[in-house]
Amino acid sequence: MSEAIIQTEVVVVGAGPAGLFQLFQLGLQGIACHLVEALPHAGGQCAELYPHKPIYDIPGIPACTGRELAAQLQEQLRPFPIEWHWGQTVQSLASLDDGRVELRTQQGLCLVARAVVLALGVGAFTPRPLKLEGVDALLNRQVFMQSHDRSAVLAQRKVVVYGGDEEAVARLLELANLPLPQRPAQLMLLHRRDVFKGSDVQLAQLQQLREANAVQVCIGQLQSLNRNEGGHLSDLGVLGADGTVFSLPLDVLLVYQGISPRLGTLEQWGLAMQQKALVVDPARFSTSLPGVYAIGDMASYPGKRKLIVCAFHEATLAAFAIAESLQQAPVLLQYTTTSTRLLQRLGRLPTHD
Incomplete structure (x- = not known):
């Protein structure tokens, strides 16, 4: 029997706040996504290390806990048809001859995508x-x-x-x-x-x-x-x-x-690293491996600040860079307040064939 391979446009690895907002930004671009997460639920470091502690520096939210933030970010994703793969730890990442990226997990999942975003935080959380x-x-x-x-x-x-x-x-x-x-x-x-x-x-x-x-x-x-x-x-x-x-x-x-974060096989994927973080271009958040991007705590660039609000900014720029790469054309900046296309993707306006 031949191996089952899932093909998609983009795979996001990591369901912490950075990964969840990355999915939202890619959804606004109309890009089909799969999500791979080592834990059986969303939230990442937020939900695991401070699930009930208040966070005060999320724009527009005076205070929320780690789990509340993860829940609200998931709710924001409701309009988009995302495929979720829980309890999956990435084993390998490799470029294919056609320019796509192949991702395999320890649990036997194989995905081939035109782009992969690594939102790994401090590493994959695995059970002790x-x-x-x-x-x-x-x-x-x-x-x-x-x-x-x-x-x-x-x-x-x-x-x-x-x-x-x-x-x-x-x-x-x-x-x-x-x-x-x-x-x-x-x-x-x-x-x-x-x-x-x-x-x-x-x-x-x-x-x-x-x-x-x-x-x-x-x-x-x-x-x-x-x-x-x-x-x-x-x-x-x-x-x-x-x-x-x-x-x-x-x-x-x-x-x-309990669980602990581990880099696992990340250092074997051929990506440029600096002090156990992935070196990225801060204009696009692309790594040294074509088609692979990195955001959040795992991304390293001059002036980097490990804050959730910064990860949201990184996810936005990465989504635009990915969309332009997939379309091979510049992406027009649109606003959710006025764009009919974005409002349709968000389910706020009916879609006309």
Whole structure:
């Protein structure tokens, strides 16, 4: 069977504020886009590192949190038919003989585009590994790392959520609030301390579930993954506060140990770099590889400032440069207040054939 290759005009890598606004600017240009993101959701560094902290320097918005900003940027994209690829980490990037760019991910996705925009922030956020013997054989079967993928079979199963940060608490609450047919038969939160992170509302909900015995909380350090004769995960070895190891039966383990940014294979793609950032032309935000552009924290040029508002400016110039490259002609500057074409693309005016 031949490999499935997705062909498109532009691929944007990274769904942080820079990548999301890049999609908006490309949408205004009428350019078809795919988005590739290592995380299972939008927001990037904003949503992961300061989801509830206020941001005060976004134009026209007195204050918003990282997650609120990501949500509003996604809402702004609603008029455009973007193809989203979540949980995909870019493995390689290469120029083809016809001038297009081929992008491949670790998960087996292959896209060929006329242009690629790297909005990578400080790197791809990936789950911190679970350093236990035998974990590789169980990954994406009974052990899931930092995953909100609903394809995992959790209904009527014994599920353990391992972690104490906000992602772990949020996932536990999500599962506990599922309707009965989809809800796990047993739900447990495992953490080394009886201290959890989350919003006041989340922590209050967790306490209510504990008091109602709807979920169990187990305090201890995960020591081993124990399998039965058939090779299936059957129970966890947990080191308790008293220094003894006890067994915790389960069917599925959801691991939330946090994430960390990594450059991965970026340094092998043949792009000019300076201090682990991509060197770009500040007039076009093109990199040293034809057809590849970079914006946001990963882009480097004289006078660079790592601010969200600067990334929005970079995305705008990159969109114009890409549009002119694809059309092989100058792009007329138009305004969303007066342009019939832009208002039609935004769904504010009907499109006439």
